[in-house]
Amino acid sequence: MDLKVKIGNVDMPNPVGTASGTFGFGEEYGELFDLSKLGAIYTKALTPTPREGNSVPRLAETPSGILNSIGLANPGVEKFLSDKVPFLKGLQCSVILNVSGSTEQEYIEVIEKTDHLDCINGYEINISCPNVKHGGLAFGTDPKQVENLTKKLRRLSQKPLIVKLTPNVTDISVIAKAAESGGADSVSCINTVRGMLIDTKKKKSVIPAGIAGLSGPAIRPIGVAAVYTVSRAVSVPVIGLGGIMCADDAIQYLLAGASAIQVGTGLFVDPLLPLKVLDGIKEYMEENKMNKISDFHSFII
Amino acid sequence: MDLKVKIGNVDMPNPVGTASGTFGFGEEYGELFDLSKLGAIYTKALTPTPREGNSVPRLAETPSGILNSIGLANPGVEKFLSDKVPFLKGLQCSVILNVSGSTEQEYIEVIEKTDHLDCINGYEINISCPNVKHGGLAFGTDPKQVENLTKKLRRLSQKPLIVKLTPNVTDISVIAKAAESGGADSVSCINTVRGMLIDTKKKKSVIPAGIAGLSGPAIRPIGVAAVYTVSRAVSVPVIGLGGIMCADDAIQYLLAGASAIQVGTGLFVDPLLPLKVLDGIKEYMEENKMNKISDFHSFII
């Protein structure tokens, strides 16, 4: 059985990754399990300068989901290079750096300052974060901007470029195609869904920033539909995520057309979930006599 | 305490309604409780000719949500007039006819053939159903089409015109504004969210039509965010729905800016929910010394 997944010029050992923002830069979960068993880790978003993020509370629970408004809190490139890279250097799995910014220039800067690192195996371009005022979601909803940004970043690096899509658009396949024609090696979807929780006692949004990002099992059907739509619109590999809580959920994504998947919110509920998902995928492939991940894509859903 | 809500030229006795498609034309739930206690019922979508709807299964359960793909199954105008109107004539609450079609002409036809009925107190224009191939969602995502359709329908009737919005767009406030400038008296949101569930044993979508509509508590944060956004963009009253399962949920919608709410999927879980929601709203208003529904809109969320 061959579990490898090729994204751009990189072979991930298996299709199971951990979603950006839910896994830090790997150190914390590294205390709980052997990260070399993963296909890839997708880091917390990185911006050129440190960001403190939004005010608290940044989290709230909703039916089968959570809202978050972290606001891209991250150490910035410099501290990333000094504090996080030494740890990442020791890892066996692919490391995909999630890149964010308020301007095109910021995305460019992150890539320019990190492209030399061997321990970074690729970039996930976060054009879809609902939790920052400038940039983020704005980039992600206009196909022209998506294509332009992707083109500019494409010139800077040979490493795989994965464009991360938001579900908060009229037609996600249009954005996916724009990323593809800009030169993306892959697209990942979905980022969080715009959502809001109001504290009726305080008569205020629970999360001070107001609208936040919904993730977790509540949005899994939205993610699967997005992957189904996108994988029929582009020919680059699609990475699926959103609400994966067990192997069966991940298999839904693969059958819908994903070549790889990411576990996000599910980690908070079951920190060893990525390993369980990987085992479950292997078992399923055995039972169904599948030899490679692309075998998932041969069914008429 | 004044619970009345004015939508166009109609006074609804209170803000609690039942969502289109979950309540038929009222007869069935009428066996369980006294419909005159409701503010309004929103009927199943009506099209000029009968529709059988989609093939089965039409329903599936997802985490804290359900997917449906009913496909606008309805008796058509003629049978509506003969079979349903006699029942509706006897009702005290407002009756809002949910109108659907594959072409503009079909929407027009439904209104022309029903506008003379005293027992119809208004129209909810369903431009946002994800479960039909033509029309439906297509109308709902293009602001120009929304404005044009609303204008055409506006000429046909003095009754309140409520345009029902889909969350499956990049910016729901643009569509809401288009409806408003087309002459809508109100907008309701949200309709179901595009979602999909795959049966990994059969390697097929559980629902044969593929992508279906997600509703229930899973989408409540999406609905509240939509109402919050829309009510800040338009000056007509907004009707909020999506995942209301208790009075607190409904109050979230009112605080977010809604003037009225609808209970949909929640009816399936608790058939008497609308009455409980109404009682809960009254209690909340008493505790918070509110005199009228618009008092909900005086807080900075």
Next chain:
Amino acid sequence: MEQFYSKVISLKNIADDYYLLDFRWNTDSIPRPGQFLTIRTTELTSPLLRRPFALSAYNGETHMASIIFQKVGNGTAILAQLQEGDILDILGPLGNSFSDYRISENGNITNHVVVAGGIGTGPMLYLADELKKTGKKPLLIIGSRTKSLVPFTVLNKEIETIICTDDGSFGFKGNVVDYLKSRSELIKKSVIYCCGPEPMLKGCHFFSVDVGSKCYVSLEQMMACGIGACMGCTCETEGKKKYTRVCKDGPVFESSEVKWT
């Protein structure tokens, strides 16, 4: 039909993963064999929808009612953990019943064959009991994969009962349709009623066509409202209306009305 609350009187495990749940029927409308109810399994939002179950017994004097359910997923797993005294949130009785057809169309017939398979056993026990009480001669045929799935303890000894197991571990070896065929001479003078998995229903239907008996089947479909309002639970039927609601127009249909695929 009414929504009402009722305390669990008892919950018994009666076969592998099969449970018998007894409770008081706290509403006036009397539930008939084939009718069902829906139960809300949690105050939380997952599992979300109410779960439908057919009545397996009803005693008009004591107002005691029962369902038999199989633990198959999250909703029934919650029910399987109920304790005596826990509160059930019930909506019912829903749908039509075998009795409607029995009385209106087959009042004079004496021989009635009642066929049950898997989770379809509950309503057929009730129907067999009712037939017996009204002086008819029911023959109850229960099909199971294997002996450990047969709910022996809830069977009424006064009713002629045939057990069929696929693996021959008890009673007749083979499925219920095999059994029907083995006794077609007798059965063709009877009315047939069935509840169980779709292939079984289909087999019974075509058997009934062959022998020329009337046949009634109880269908299952994913349900949301359970009362006819949402159009979610349709089945394909022959005739002018392509789709019919299982929850309201059924769940019991004359087998020739159903479009078998």
Next chain:
Amino acid sequence: MEQFYSKVISLKNIADDYYLLDFRWNTDSIPRPGQFLTIRTTELTSPLLRRPFALSAYNGETHMASIIFQKVGNGTAILAQLQEGDILDILGPLGNSFSDYRISENGNITNHVVVAGGIGTGPMLYLADELKKTGKKPLLIIGSRTKSLVPFTVLNKEIETIICTDDGSFGFKGNVVDYLKSRSELIKKSVIYCCGPEPMLKGCHFFSVDVGSKCYVSLEQMMACGIGACMGCTCETEGKKKYTRVCKDGPVFESSEVKWT
């Protein structure tokens, strides 16, 4: 820190809505006072997140551990229904502890004032016990709204304990800060440790500033990962880093580090 499974040894209702849960600590790293664990309350998806609770006792010989929790919502309602033998899914020990500060910064001090309020009681019982065992003189001050909320049965008689109730139904009438003020002469020579609602922590902090004592507080914040990865649980601190993670950099902070608002 490790994820492990453990059976419920016992669950007792110890005051209005307060429960004591005992279980075996099936991992090697020893939990210290102030550290916490998270529990998954259901296999289903609602409530979704693991729930954090501080350890209220740990016995290194028997490997028995305890938490004290208050039933406030859906997650704790599920925990309150646990039966002996049910399996707990635990992640811990998490965060830092009061002991870290006690040892590194206050090793020589004899008098320690341990202040608990509401659901903050658990970790402070554990801290008082530890202080006692290491030969220090802990004074435990517990604040409650009313007498029925005081967990008398779990109090250690060998530890000097003051109960404060807001309504005066037991012990000192007033809140814990009122009590501290009433005995400021004594307390200013002590180190103060607190866990409880934010206004209480703030009051203790400003009291400590007034009398010139060191003060340590355990904070609460909504948590997702509980291990420092998601940046969801930050609190505002003084100094260069505006936000600090409560789950990893805390939950215990020197009170002067915290930005009190």
